[in-house]
Amino acid sequence: MDTIQKYKEVFINHLQVTEDQLSTLTYQSVSTWDSVGHMGLMANLEDAFDIMLDTDDIIDFSSYVKGKEILAKYDVKL
Amino acid sequence: MSSCRLLENKVALITGVNRGIGQTIMELFAQNGANIWACYRTLDIDFEAKLKSLATNNKVSIKSLHFDLANEQQIKDSLRPLLKNRDRIDILVNNAGVAHGSFFQMTSIQQIRDIFNINFFSQLLITQLVTKLMKKQQSGSVINLASIAGIDPEEGFIAYGSSKAALIYATKTLAMELGPDNIRVNAIAPGLTDTSMARQMEVKAKERMINQSSMKRLATPDEIAKVTLFLASDNAQFINGQVIRVDGGM
Numbered sequence: 001m002d003t004i005q006k007y008k009e010v011f012i013n014h015l016q017v018t019e020d021q022l023s024t025l026t027y028q029s030v031s032t033w034d035s036v037g038h039m040g041l042m043a044n045l046e047d048a049f050d051i052m053l054d055t056d057d058i059i060d061f062s063s064y065v066k067g068k069e070i071l072a073k074y075d076v077k078l
Numbered sequence: 079m080s081s082c083r084l085l086e087n088k089v090a091l092i093t094g095v096n097r098g099i100g101q102t103i104m105e106l107f108a109q110n111g112a113n114i115w116a117c118y119r120t121l122d123i124d125f126e127a128k129l130k131s132l133a134t135n136n137k138v139s140i141k142s143l144h145f146d147l148a149n150e151q152q153i154k155d156s157l158r159p160l161l162k163n164r165d166r167i168d169i170l171v172n173n174a175g176v177a178h179g180s181f182f183q184m185t186s187i188q189q190i191r192d193i194f195n196i197n198f199f200s201q202l203l204i205t206q207l208v209t210k211l212m213k214k215q216q217s218g219s220v221i222n223l224a225s226i227a228g229i230d231p232e233e234g235f236i237a238y239g240s241s242k243a244a245l246i247y248a249t250k251t252l253a254m255e256l257g258p259d260n261i262r263v264n265a266i267a268p269g270l271t272d273t274s275m276a277r278q279m280e281v282k283a284k285e286r287m288i289n290q291s292s293m294k295r296l297a298t299p300d301e302i303a304k305v306t307l308f309l310a311s312d313n314a315q316f317i318n319g320q321v322i323r324v325d326g327g328m
Contacts, residue, residue: 043213052161052214055206 003049004078007071010044011064026063049076083111084311089166091115091208093147094174096125098273099223102299103171103306104140108132110307112169113139115160119146147174147200148192157207166215169310170208172201172245173223177275178238179283190237197241202248209252209261218261221309222249223302226267226325234283242267246321253319262318264309269325272296293326 001009011022015032027033033041042058045051045067051074053061061067068078090107094100096118104116116129121144133140145152160167175197178189205220212218227235228242249265256263270276270287276296279287288294305324308314 052164052210 003076006048007045007068007076007078010041010048014041014044022064024064027061045071049074051076083109084307084313085169086111087113088168088310089113089115090169090171090310091117091143091160091167091204092171092173093117093204096122098275099268099271099299099302100171100173102303103173105132106300106303106307107169107310108136108138108140110311111136111138112310114141115167116140116142117156117174118142118144120144147196150200150203153200153203154207157204161207161210164214165211167208167211168215168218170205170212170218170220171223171306171310172204172221175201175223175241176238177278179234179279180237181234182236185237190240193237194241194244197238198244198248201245205248205252205263209256209259212256212261213259216260218256218259219310219314220249220252220256220261220263221306222246222263222265223306224249224265224267224321226269226323226328229267229321229323230328232287249321250319257318262309262314264314264317264319265321266302266305266309267321267323267325268302269297269323269328271302272298290328291326292328295326297324297326 008019008022011017011025012019015030015037017025017030027038042053042061046053049071057070061070071078085107090112092100092104092114095104095116104114107114126142129140129142143156145156176193178193201222209218222245224245225242227239228246232239246265249263253263269291270284276284288296302324305322309317
């Protein structure tokens with residue numbers, strides 16, 4: 001599986017959204033991406049890409065698009 | 079060397095190990111088989127020799143880290159390599175802190191901020207970083223060294239007591255948040271303990287505190303360390319969110 005597909009699938013599986021929702025998906029825009037969902041999403045991304053996100057990045061991770069920028073800092077090229 | 083080592087093969091990160099309660103905790107943990115990340119402020123060659131000797135005598139590993147609790151960046155820079163390497167940490171002892179006593183009207187808000195920075199915010203930052211590793215492991219024990227000053231109000235302890243009260247609240251909240259990940263968070267609230275901190279106190283205040291204790295004496299660092307060892311060990315595996323007073327009865 002390529003990296004972008006892996007990234008998408010973490011969102012789709014964890015937040016129970018469809019692929020066409022991803023490009024506009026932001027924190028708290030769906031009921032599953034609340035604060036508890038956010039912590040689970042971060043843990044799943046850490047596991048999927050074998051990284052450990054800084055707290056500042058967990059706070060800044062406000063959308064599907066923003067998340068790509070953040071993961072780039074951890075050498076995850078999407 | 080103890081025949082029954084309670085922390086065999088566990089890894090503990092302890093702050094403020096170069097004196098007082100922290101040093102005694104480190105020694106007791108090493109005697110009980112723990113490998114240790116020994117944290118203190120400034121590299122001291124003589125102290126490093128002591129660490130080496132303690133490690134050899136107890137057949138454990140002791141590595142030191144150096145950071146100033148007042149410097150958030152130094153804390154992050156020191157602990158990030160552990161996170162990057164996915165080092166195992168089973169036990170975190172947030173021991174380091176500063177004492178402070180002065181009446182409210184003689185205490186600047188900046189002094190209160192400074193005390194909170196060291197006794198509260200730095201402990202939270204270290205806990206935030208270390209529990210990331212513990213969450214991956216799905217196990218861990220965090221022990222915060224609070225104080226009875228954070229429970230029983232005392233004149234002249236506005237800054238110190240408030241910072242320890244905040245640490246106690248954080249202990250209870252984090253126990254709830256991290257419990258599902260099998261991470262226990264507890265606090266110890268020592269009474270006045272026979273360390274350099276106590277020796278700096280005004281004589282009258284010190285005598286008043288000793289007289290408040292049913293046992294009419296100071297605690298020894300060893301008495302605090304033994305409770306820390308218990309909370310760190312699997313003997314306390316279902317104890318979470320508690321504050322244990324070690325004050326001789328008050």
